[in-house]
Structure formats: C-alpha cells, structure tokens
Amino acid sequence: MAQTTPEADWVSRIADDVIAEAERRAQGKASPAGDAPAVVCASGLSPSGPIHLGNLREVMVPHLVADEIKRRGVPCEHLISWDDYDRFRKVPAGVEGVDDSWAEHIGKPLTSVPPPRGSAYGSWAEHFRAAMAGALTALGVEYRGISQTEMYTSGAYREQILFAMRERQRIDAVLDRYRTKGKQQQKKQQKSKDAAELEAEEGSGAAAEEDSAGGAGGAYYPYKPYCSACDRDLTTVTAYDDDSTELSYVCACGHQETVLLREYTRGKLVWKVDWPMRWAYEGVIFEPSGVDHQSPGSSFVVGGQLVKEIFGGEQPIGPMYAFVGISGMAKMSSSKGGVPTPADALEIMEVPLLRWLYARRKPNQSFKVAFDQEILRTYDEWDALGRKITDGSAQPADVAAHRRASTTAAGPLPATPRPLPFRTLSSVVDITAGAEDQTLRILNELDPERPVRSLDETRPRLDRAERWTTTQVPEDQRTRVRDEPDAELLASLDEEERASLRLLLDGLDEHWSLDGLTALVYGVPKVRAGLDPDAKPTPELKKAQRAFFVLVYRLLVGRDTGPRLPTLLLAVGADRVRKLLGA
Template sequence: MPTVAQSSTETDWVSRFADEVIAESERRAPGKPVVVASGISPSGPIHLGNLREVMTPHLVADEIRRRGHEVRHLISWDDYDRFRKVPAGVDGVDESWAEHIGRPLTSVPAPKGSAHPHWAAHFKAVLIGSLAELGVEYDGISQTEQYTAGAYREQVLHAMRHRADIDAILDQYRTKKTPQKKSQKPLDEAELEAAEGSGAAGEEDGTGSAGYFPYKPYCGQCDKDLTTVTAYDDDSTELTYTCTACGHSETVLLNEFNRGKLVWKVDWPMRWAHEGVIFEPSGVDHSSPGSSFQVGGEIVDRIFGGRQPIGPMYAFVGISGMAKMSSSKGGVPTPADALKIMEAPLLRWLYARRRPNQSFKIAFDQEIQRLYDEWDKLGAKVADGSALPADVAAYTRAVGTAAGALPVTPRPLAYRTLASVADITAGHDEQTLRILSDLDPANPLSSLDEVRPRLDRAEHWISSQVPAEARTIVRAEPDTELLSSLDEAGRESLRRLLDGLDSHWSLDGLTTLVYGVPKVMAGLAPDAKPTPELKVAQRTFFALLYRLLVTRETGPRLPTLLLAVGADRVRVLLGG
C-alpha cells in the first residue's frame, strides 16, 4: 500500500503520532526497530472497547511501516494476571468458577465445551482470529511464559532491592483522589466500573502488614495470589510468604523462584524499559492523575532507567442502543461479533477516523445501514478525488495495510438493499440471485460471489440482530377486504403502479415509479419536485402498498421489496 499522503498530516492523527514516534525512537534507540505496544488481559470476552488498545498502535505502526521503517507491534497477553471475578453471561461458565479467583488466568479451566486448554487461551483465540481478519501484524508475548521462564528475573530482583524507593513513589499518590470537574456529568454504572479499573489496573500495589514488597507470589499449594510476603533478604534473595487462602507458608529463593509476578504498577513500567516501548496508548482507567500510567512514568525513569512511552489516552467505545462497555459484564460484543455483520475495512475505518480521545459507537442496530451508506459515499469521493485529505487518509488505512489490500466485495451493493433482500428471502440463494440481478437488468449478477462477503454480513445481521417480529413476511394471499374498501383514487393509484411495472423493472425504475404515481395522481409531472402536500400523499400511498404486501405500514424500501416479491406476485397482491 502507498504511504498515506503527507498533506493530511495537519488533520490526520495517525500521521502526527507516526512523526512523533519515529523522531522519539531515533533519539532513544537509533538504528533499532520502532517498538509500539498493546496490553490485553484475556480475563473474559475481549470486547470492541479493548480492540482500541490494539488498533491505536496498529494504525501508527502501519503508517511507520508504509514510510519504510522497521517496526514491532508487541501485544502483551496479560495471561499471568489473577482471575478477578467470574464474568457474567459467558456460555459454559457458572458460579463454580469462583473457586479459581486469585489464580493465574492460564491456570483457570476454559469454559465448558471449549477446545482450549485454559481460560486465557480460550479468550485469546477469538481475538487472534479477528486480528488476522483485520490485517493486524503483531508479535504476541505471553506474560505467563515470560515470568515462569525467568525472563524478568533481574528486573524482579532489582525491584525488590529498590522496594523502598518504589514505595516512596507510590506513597505520593496513595492519598490523592482525582477531583471531578464541575462541568463533568455524573458517571453511569458502566463508566463507574470502568473508571475503577479493568484487569490488572485494579490490583493492589504491594503494600502489606510486613512492609512494602512489589512482588506477589502465587501460592505453591493452592496456586492463588492471596499471599503476603512476610520477609525478604536482599543478599540471599530468601523470600517468605504465607497464603491467606489455604494457610500454606514457605521460604523460597527469589533468584530461582518463577511462580509470581510484579504488582501491576511496577510490572507495566518494568516492561516499558525491558522492551524499549516508544508508543503505547492506555484507557481512561490507566490515565487519570495518580493512576498506573502516571505513576509508571516515575517508576520507569527512577527505578528501571527507562523512558515512559508516548501514551495517548483512548476514550470509550459504545454500541448503538447499549451502555458503554465493560468486559466484566456479560453480552458485550467482541470484534468477532462485529466482523460477522460488517466487513473488516469498515470496522478498521471506525477506529481510524476518530482521534483516540474521541469516543464513538459501533452500530449493531439499524444504524449500520446508514453507516454503510456513509462508507460507500466516502469510497466514491475518494475515487473521484473530491474527499478531504484526512478522510482519504482514514479510508486508505481502512482498506489496506503496508502489507497490501484487505479483501473487498467485488460489487459492493448497498448494505441496506442486501439486508432487505436477505430479510425477504431468508437467505435463499436462488431467490437472492434473481432479485439482485433485477436491480440492474443491463448488468445482472452472474454469481452471488460478486456481492460477497458483504451479502453474508447483511444476512447475518438480519438473522442475528433483527427480532422475529420485525422481520418482513410477504402476504400469501391478497387482502381482499382492504382492496374492496379502497375509493376510486386508491384503486387508480394501484392501477398506475401495476401498469408501469414492466417498463420500470429495475431498482432505479421502480424508485421513479413509486415516487411518481402520487405526483401523477396530483396532476403533476413524474419528475416534479416534492411539496409538503405531495410528501403526505406519497407516505399515504407507501403505507397502502406496505399493508397490501407485508401487512404492516412500514418495511424495506419499496423498490427493493417489489423486486423481491416479483412482478407476478405483486399483481396478485395488489389486485391486478
């Protein structure tokens, strides 16, 4: 893929961050790959809000690759985090999983029926598949593997030697509370939960009755982190702990012991230094004053001799018709859920077009049709050169990466049209092909493959997101009672429609016809501009057609509905 036009730099957030990250990397580590990072805790379903943690550095890393620089996007799988609570609404999981609270995510059984060996692998696998579909290139790092292999041994010992210094840094913030701005509206329930912290962000900082220790062992008997370090010797590295869960106590040599981890507020800055991270975003729960990102900046500098990454805060991602997402609540949509109803470029575009600190919503309701209309219009503007530079940049980042273009639908028919057809045909391929070919008789489809994968996404949206009572059911027999009750004007409007069917049998033609009949009935030309009175007459006519065809006064766009029903059946149902 080509480099995104530099003319967009002033308005394109990705280009601005890429400039900053490249310059900072050259100052810190000249000649080495640029390192950007994400951290994902597979503590439950990894939802579309979590995806922003990945997409923000991905888009910046991809721009850096387009400019010819070597870059590594690290995704740190925080699978050595403790299992904090049983998430609601997860299939195959019940309250018996509460017995595993306090164990590493890699030691918790996967949900019943899962093909994966443990909890973390189960939830990682779903996101890994989605990232491949989204074209996200990354290096995955399992924190379970890192810690249990002793990869951070020197950093752990160093942190323990400097525990008093770390404690002093943390102590500056322990009594501070962030005042809520007077203009700030009260947080709703989901926002409050997210603000309290997600995953490791909510963990204790290492303070205990025996003093401060930045390392937390997992118990050798019950495998839980409900442990308290009671003694530590810097010279011998002897560490003694007791477990409040099972009562087990033991003394180990920390220079050999691999069953534990640094507490979160020390672990995160340690990894910044260890990996040489230049850019890593963080959510609002990590970014407020006194939180892990701010404290981490001091710890990485004063304890580990590293530098804090460039770290924009990213805002919430919501779902149309739902509260803001929190992964501890059940039923929150995942990237895999979104990719079942929308193509990967559209989902990428939603993250690319908004600055990280701007919240946005992802549509699972009727709004997805408008969203697709907006996407298709942008594509047309990009093609004819009329799009704004920032919009071109976002579109370019959506449709491909530095490695190449993402798969696209060869003939991207309007999503709302495909959804209407899928609604009426219930996924019957032969009927679908007939209807879609009639949209443009001069250029008919030869195969449904021409409109895939968009057709598949629209069909899944209809079947999974539209309730049964809202589905379109075409009448089996004409409504003779309604037809016989019509006055002469009503019967005449139906005659004019039926007389024009054959000569207008295409999507554009039927659009002209259904809007034109009320105009002609009012003594106007078929192409007359609508007036308020005419709009009322058109709505009345449309409601009549819907009642005669599908028993309701609303439904799919009438031209699409007429094509789907077919001319012969339309004539029967309209009394022709």
C-alpha cells in the same frame, strides 16, 4: 526524519512524533546488527473474559500508527502483551459454559483457570486469547504476541524482579506521592461512569490498580507470589533478604514457606511496577492507554515516574483513548450479558468497515459501534466515502482514513467485489429468508445493465447482511409477504387509491429495476396530482406519497412500513405484486 503522508491525519501526526522520539533515543547509541526494531509500539490485553470492542481500541491505535511507520519504510514492531499471568478476579456474567463454580479459581493466574465447558483450549486465558487473535488476523493486524505467563515463569524478568525488590523503598516513596490524590480521583471517576463503561474496563491489561503486595507489618513489597500449594495470590510476604533473596510468605489457605526469589518463578510484580518495568525491558516508544489509566495516581502517570527514576528507561508516548460505546447489542450470543467482541462485529461488518470506525476518529474522541438499525447508515456512509474518493471530492483526512481501513503496509485487505448497498441486501435476505435462488434473482434485477451473475460477487457483504438480519432484527419486525390478497382492504379502496394502484401496476414492466421502480413509486402520486414525474416534492406531495406507500405496504406485507418499497417490489416479483395489489 520520514515525511508525513500528503493525506495528513491523526495517525500521520502521531507517527511523526513517534519516529522523532525514536531518533532522539537512538542518538549516541550504537545499533549493532540484530538489535530489535528501532520503533516499538505496544498494546496490552488481559484475557480475563471476552475481549471486547472497547479493548480493540487498545490494539487499533498502535496498529494504525505502526502500520503508517512501516509504510514509510521505517523498521517497526507492534507488541501485544497478553496479560495472562494476571489474577482471575471474578466470574464474568453470561459466558456460555461457565457457572458460579468457577469462583473457586479466583486468585489464580488466568492460565491456571480451566476454560469454559466445551472449549477446545487448555485454559481460561488461552480460550479468550484465541478468539481475539483470530479477529486480529482477520483485521490485518500484524503483531508479536508476548505471554506474560511465559515471561514470568521462564525467569525472563528475574533480574528486573530482584532489582525491584532491592529498590522497594524507593519505589514505595514514588508511589506514596500519588496514593491519596490518586484514590480521590479514582473514586470521583468511578461515580461518573455508567454501567457500560465499567463493564468495558474489564479485560484491560491495566485493570488492576494495586501498587503493593501487602507485606506483613505494613512493609512494602512490589512482588506478589502465587502460593505453591493453592496456586492463588492470597499471599502476604513476611520477610525478604536482599543478599540471599530468601522470601517468606504466608497464604490465606494456611500454607507458608520460604523460597529463593532468584529461583522462584510463581509470582509477578504488582501492576504499577510491572508496566514501567516492561517499558524499559522492551524499549517501548508508543503505547496508548484508556482514560482510567491517565488520572493522577493511576498506573500510566505513576509508571512514568517509576520507569525514569527506578528502571532507567523512558515513558512511551501515550495518548489517552476514549470510551467505545455500543448501540443495539441484543442477541449477540457470544457476549450475552457483556459487551460485544470484535468477532461479533465481524459477523455483520466487513473488515474495512470495522477498521474505518477506529481509523476515522482521533483516539480522544469516543464513538459507538452500531449493531442496530444504525448499521445501515454506517454502511451508507462508508459507501458514500468510496464514491467521493472516486470522484475526487473527499477531504484528505477522509482519504487517509479510508486507505488505512482498506489496506495495510502489507497490501489490500479482502473486500466485496460488488458492494451493493447493505440496506438493500438486508431487505432482500429478509424477504427471501436467505433462499439463494430467490436472492440471486432479485439482485440480478436491481440493475439490468449490470446484472449480478453470481452471489459470490456480493460476498462477504451479503453474508454479513444475512447475519445481521437474522440476529439483530426482532422477529416482529421481519418482513412476511402475504400469501393471499387482502380482500377486505381491496374492497374498501376509494377511486383515488384504485387509480394510484393501476398506475403503479401499469408501469411495472417498463420500470423493472431498482432505479426504475424508485422513480415509479415516487412518481405515481405526482402524476395523480397533475405534476410531472420529475417535479420537486412539496409538503402536500410528500404527504400523498407517504399515504400511497402505506397502502402498498399494507397490501403486500400487512404493515404500514417495511423494506424500501422499490426493493420490496423486486423481491416479491411482478406476478405476485399484481396478484396482491388486486390486478
């Protein structure tokens, strides 16, 4: 068996288990050339609307595990099943180009629903799948996509469907073991979920928990036809003959017909039967699922019985993954009214940073993706980890998470050549309103010994900072430098305040760099207190520093706070600082 990497983490441990399971299944089985890869990891996504950051965990957990297996030289494939043959359940709120008229399509396959107005794609499913596929490519996720519409309508599952219909009584008996306790548990879970969690469940391939097509007279059928007249699944199976495969159904639209199931391709197995059928069909060894699919009576638990007892396969190793929350998601236009998507996140986060959020937490640990001021701390943590790795002080699990975030088995992912602090970049683009000449001037002065010669050195992080500043920082919190000195405030200053400003102005030229200005602005109150500029701050000194900072902020931007003062001074420029501070 392949060995765990030295930087053991949750990904390595799961990869150990998956490889061991694959070897166990392979024992005694012939492996002729041309067979599918020995290890199959799987994800399922339903393009029923914007596929959000909670759904991304459905992809990232198996991606990270599959990538680790590939790093060890073991053949592995990551399947993403696009559940685009699911029914259109409801019209999602806040999707641009969509209104209540889309309600007429409820019950149709997602691939039969028209896309939002103005879309370049041919169907609802294709529109939302394309957005997610683009984000996955950017994130370095390699996978083989499977359209369930194509699988069902091509007849790929024909034998599995006919088999399930023949075994419908046995399937019903398995499902019956869980129906009562499953419903009780689901009601209990639903009551405990907040609105964000309920919203996050949309878009999951396992969102549907029904286990029956609703046959006439209470008969159980695991197959649900789409009506050949209205294309909706408002159908009831009235009869089925195992020998001839004749299936009769009636639809709420009034249409009724009898078809040969061995030829009919407009329908699908109900979810709780469909999922275990696919495990057996694809030979899936690893597939995680959300907490809502692992309670008693839910699809993962019941599926484990069905795949073994009915389809002769085995349930995948499937750890539960926890909820992904969002902090500060205002103004993300493409998901207005819903949960932000990976594409939204990639507008403000570099690829390695977003990958790191999913790599550093075990699947059963919840976490939040920040779109508000917390993003500044997230970038700071990422940069600090990079420094620890460089100096050798990082913990092994953190080293592993960083490596998984910044590289894949195929090689390194794109990164910013000169990753200046995100908070510094966001302050600069805030002050300059994105003017490239001014931005370059300021960044060039941050560190005179290592000047920034081109903004390309700071991209894509600079572009992410500009996008965050323009979309996430409220207008009333944007920085507006004064055009003229505040004459009234300057006239009201006492002698101590005037002396502090003189000390600051006198030191500008000598300290004109980010580090130098940092030392200067913190040092002025120390010198005025008769202390050495390097003295450790006391509570009294911190109070004096805060009062001094407020004074400078008021004179420069007319507020008590703003970007970090050293960055603000660099951005304003020495001449303008002197003018506004009354020199």
